Amino acid sequence: MGLPQIAPYPLPSETELPKARGPWIVARDRAALLIHDMQNYFLRVYAPDASPIAPVIANIASLAAACRLAGIPVFYTAQNGDQDRRDRGLQADIWGPGMTSAPEHQAIVAALAPQPEDFVLVKHRYSAFQRSNLETLMRARGRDQIVICGVYGHIGCMLTAAEAFQRDIETFFIADAIADFSRERHDMAVDYVAERCGVPMSTRQLIATLDP
Template sequence: MALPSVSSYALPSAADLPAARAPWQLELHRAALLVHDMQEYFLRPFPANASPIAPVKAHIAQLVHFCRKHGVPVFYTAQQGDQLLHDRGLQAALWGPGMRAQPEHEAIAAEIAPHAEDTVLIKHRYSAFQRSPLEELLKARGRNQLLICGVYAHIGCQLTAAEAFQRDIEPFMVADALADFSYAHHIQALQWAAVTCAPAILTDQILTTERLAVCN
């Protein structure tokens, strides 16, 4: 029931991105960034200084810096350790007791740690919207697009994208700022999202959004 060990794999490139069914395009004034579950407990299965997690951290660091600079709200999800069984629910049947209430499990990776102006949401289920004020906070900020990065692509990130879509929030999967159990799981998540709810986008495409908008 524990998280599996992850072997190193290369992140998707532009050539690997699936065609998207969704027609929407990123508009910074409508967007928010969600850094999903980048806690030490969830990062332990990855080789620390190798792909995918090393470049994913680097890309997320670029994204949060860019979003803060351009007034794009930044949200984080973070589970709490030592969850009670009745609160953890069916997740306990699949994944066991989960993380402990200690810094080496609960802490968000230092390289991408939240700032005071960011919002940290307590995570309860796969989707970041479950038992969370995320939708209300997005509406209060006039945001109806959501850039999703973090772990794990085919679990919480995919389910968050699907629920955003069902709440009429336009989601994007940031393909090279996500990580998963394997390259196959990673691509599977992007493909599923692309045909149902969320286009895949690359970090560099986001970082050049403002410049392209000015040029156009």
């Protein structure tokens, strides 16, 4: 029970990304960026100066800066610490009690601190759409595309992508801005999204699409 320590592994390169079945192209006036669960508690299981987490943090910072400059809304998910067992639900059976409310657990990593114009949503389940107003906030701003980055690839990131698809939201999965339990799990998540619900991209590719 609880999170494993995660050994370093290399992130996938652009040439390793699978071809998506979906034909979608990111549009700056339709997209929203989701920075998923980049809290200290979830990142403490990585070697901080190694891949995947060091380049993932740098890539997410680049994505966030480019999206803010392009007028794309930036959303974060973050779990609350010291969750009541009744609210935590079945997650407690799989992962234990989870994080505390101490900053070394609950805070979003300092390098990716939200800006005043960003949205921070309370995370309740694997998918960012569960028990949140993410879709409502997106639709109110004319956003029907979501760009996903963060942790962990084969859990919350992948299931958020799958649920976005089921809500008719076009999904873009930034493969080198996502970290996972292992390269095997990482590749599985990217392959699933490509085949079933979204478009894998690199950070460079996503930023290039935002150029005026």
